[in-house]
Amino acid sequence: MTTATQPAARTVSAPSGAPGGLRIRDLSVTFQVGKDQTVRALDHVNLDIAEDDFVVALGASGCGKTTLLSCLAGFLKPTAGEILLHGHGVAGPGRDRGVVFQKHALFPWLNVIDNASFGLKMAGVDKRRRYEVAREKLRLVGLDQFADAPIWRLSGGMLQRVGLARVLANDPDIMLMDEPLGALDAFTRESMQELILQVWNATGKMAFFITHEVEEALFMATRLIVMSPRPGRIVHEYETEFSRRYVAGEPARAIKSSPDFIRLREEILNVIHATQ
Numbered sequence: 001m002t003t004a005t006q007p008a009a010r011t012v013s014a015p016s017g018a019p020g021g022l023r024i025r026d027l028s029v030t031f032q033v034g035k036d037q038t039v040r041a042l043d044h045v046n047l048d049i050a051e052d053d054f055v056v057a058l059g060a061s062g063c064g065k066t067t068l069l070s071c072l073a074g075f076l077k078p079t080a081g082e083i084l085l086h087g088h089g090v091a092g093p094g095r096d097r098g099v100v101f102q103k104h105a106l107f108p109w110l111n112v113i114d115n116a117s118f119g120l121k122m123a124g125v126d127k128r129r130r131y132e133v134a135r136e137k138l139r140l141v142g143l144d145q146f147a148d149a150p151i152w153r154l155s156g157g158m159l160q161r162v163g164l165a166r167v168l169a170n171d172p173d174i175m176l177m178d179e180p181l182g183a184l185d186a187f188t189r190e191s192m193q194e195l196i197l198q199v200w201n202a203t204g205k206m207a208f209f210i211t212h213e214v215e216e217a218l219f220m221a222t223r224l225i226v227m228s229p230r231p232g233r234i235v236h237e238y239e240t241e242f243s244r245r246y247v248a249g250e251p252a253r254a255i256k257s258s259p260d261f262i263r264l265r266e267e268i269l270n271v272i273h274a275t276q
């Protein structure tokens with residue numbers, strides 16, 4: 001791992017690993033493609049996510065970001081290594097981990113509140129209570145006025161906000177987000193970045209967020225991991241303060257146009273080009 005010293009960022013050494021939070025140890029994933037060929041999608045990945053962390057995974061296509069998220073979600077069993085959430089091994093999907101996908105996975109035949117409360121319904125929570133929880137989460141994402149609206153009436157950003165509310169309604173320990181803003185226009189994307197940080201700050205949940213966008217990664221992360229392909233590895237790790245500055249009240253545009261932000265953005269762009 002390279003070390004870098006920046007006013008608003010520092011490269012972190014191997015994490016010590018607190019008992020709480022999420023720990024990834026020596027995680028490797030090899031896919032069999034065809035008869036004699038394999039792809040090493042992840043190679044000895046180690047990462048700790050502390051209870052107040054917003055970890056962003058950044059890297060070129062094919063560097064294993066989605067594979068890593070799929071392992072965290074329990075959708076994919078790693079070839080080697082382990083994932084511990086609050087000390088317990090992850091062995092499959094669970095309500096302690098909520099996933100927001102790039103393409104929303106909402107049910108078009110259900111309205112906003114029924115989508116937001118769907119997980120609670122599956123968990124057997126009675127209607128009054130699940131609507132109460134879902135309304136609170138819809139309020140958190142600014143959609144309480146749209147609780148009864150059909151899904152087809154919503155814009156792309158609103159759909160992602162329903163997806164976020166649905167995840168929050170299940171009260172997971174960690175939010176896993178796979179390029180949730182990738183399909184949005186630039187303006188909506190910026191306001192969604194801010195909303196997600198506000199939600200993270202208000203709920204105190206851990207977050208693991210995938211993006212291709214360097215500026216987005218830098219703005220949102222408390223810890224930013226840069227991955228490289230063939231095989232998928234973490235090659236750089238930065239601890240940054242920009243998202244904490246945002247939730248402490250500094251305007252997003254002021255942060256994104258500050259010299260320390262721009263300097264680090266350029267450095268990370270160079271790192272990514274060098275690891276292609």
Ligand SMILES: Nc1ncnc2c1ncn2[C@@H]1O[C@H](COP(=O)(O)OP(=O)(O)OP(=O)(O)O)[C@@H](O)[C@H]1O
Nearest residue numbers: 031032033039041060061062063064065066067068
């Ligand atoms: N089910 C699979 N079978 C075979 N190979 C796979 C499978 N899933 C992923 N891979 C390969 O593993 C590598 C990592 O893929 P992954 O989708 O995790 O990367 P990524 O960084 O998320 O890419 P993108 O940004 O394009 O989504 C790639 O070479 C990909 O082709």
